[in-house]
Amino acid sequence: DIQMTQSPSSLSASVGDRVTITCQASQDISNYLNWYQQKPGKAPKLLIYDVSNLETGVPLRFSGSGSGTDFTFTINSLQPEDIATYYCQQYDKLPLTFGGGTKVEMK
Amino acid sequence: QVQLVESGGGVVQPGRSLRLSCAVSGFTLSRNAMHWVRQAPGKGLEWVAVISYDGSNKYYADSVKGRFTISRDNSKNTLYLQLNSLRPDDTAVYYCATDRRFPWGWFAPWGQGTLVTVSS
Numbered sequence: 001d002i003q004m005t006q007s008p009s010s011l012s013a014s015v016g017d018r019v020t021i022t023c024q025a026s027q028d029i030s031n032y033l034n035w036y037q038q039k040p041g042k043a044p045k046l047l048i049y050d051v052s053n054l055e056t057g058v059p060l061r062f063s064g065s066g067s068g069t070d071f072t073f074t075i076n077s078l079q080p081e082d083i084a085t086y087y088c089q090q091y092d093k094l095p096l097t098f099g100g101g102t103k104v105e106m107k
Numbered sequence: 108q109v110q111l112v113e114s115g116g117g118v119v120q121p122g123r124s125l126r127l128s129c130a131v132s133g134f135t136l137s138r139n140a141m142h143w144v145r146q147a148p149g150k151g152l153e154w155v156a157v158i159s160y161d162g163s164n165k166y167y168a169d170s171v172k173g174r175f176t177i178s179r180d181n182s183k184n185t186l187y188l189q190l191n192s193l194r195p196d197d198t199a200v201y202y203c204a205t206d207r208r209f210p211w212g213w214f215a216p217w218g219q220g221t222l223v224t225v226s227s
Contacts, residue, residue: 034213036152043202044144044152046215055215087152091212095168096142096154 002026002090006099012107019075021102023088028068032092035064035073038101039084047086048073080106109133109216111203116221119193129186129203129218137161137181140206142214143188145199155201156188157211164210171197193225 003026013019023033031051036044046055048064051071061076075082083106088099115127129141143155156167156177165177176189186203200222204214 032212036214038152043217043219044214045217046213049208049213049215089152089213091208094157094166094211096157096211098152098154101151 001095002029002093002097004088004090004097004099006088006102008102009100010103010105012105013078014107015078015080017078017107019078019082019104021073021086021088023066023071023073023099025069025071025090025092029090029092031067032090033064033066033071034089034091035062036087036089037082037084038087044087075104078104078106109205111205111216111218113201113203113218113221116201116223118224118226120227121194121225123193125190125193125223127188127190127201127203127221127223129188131184131186131205134205136179136184136186140209140211141177141179141186142204142206142211143175143177143186144202144204144214144217145197146202146220147196147199150199153199157206158186159210190223193223195225197223198225199223 005024035048038044052064063074085101085103110132112130142157158165158177174192178187200220202220204217
């Protein structure tokens with residue numbers, strides 16, 4: 001199975017800060033990498049697919065980059081509504097696997 | 108508006124069975140692969156199973172293989188997950204999700220989830 005390692009597992013930031021989350025795959029997954037946002041008590045929501053493609057309606061302050069095994073998710077100018085847990089997910093091979101999640105809190 | 112609504116969760120004893128349903132509205136189910144993803148309390152996301160758009164192909168996580176069965180009825184726009192031989196570590200919120208890529212890719216949208224609690 002492809003292991004997805006996310007870091008950090010949690011972070012605290014202020015409104016307006018730039019937040020960066022990394023996701024490392026245990027093997028080359030090309031660009032088969034997605035990012036989700038999950039708010040407490042809610043279902044996850046797709047933010048970015050194929051490394052850097054923004055889902056319709058997702059604010060432009062969210063972005064993604066990377067290829068192969070190393071990927072980055074960025075929130076430019078953190079907003080209060082961005083408080084959530086973020087997950088990466090690979091779909092290069094079954095089983096589809098997620099990173100362990102990064103909980104973003106407000107400082 | 109696309110909507111997925113899960114049902115069928117509840118409290119069940121170890122070793123018993125349960126069937127989850129996911130009713131889809133707002134789009135034609137027969138065009139998309141569908142998934143079940145679960146989340147144990149306070150834990151991360153775990154992919155459970157996928158079924159192809161026509162039901163001809165099904166794949167499972169090793170943790171549920173041989174115990175869970177995914178199926179679909181495109182005429183009813185409904186996805187199912189049969190859970191047999193349930194164990195306490197199957198306790199989780201179970202989400203259904205649509206896939207927009209062939210054969211699989213990303214989950215969007217998701218249902219609101221249904222909680223399965225396995226306990227004696």
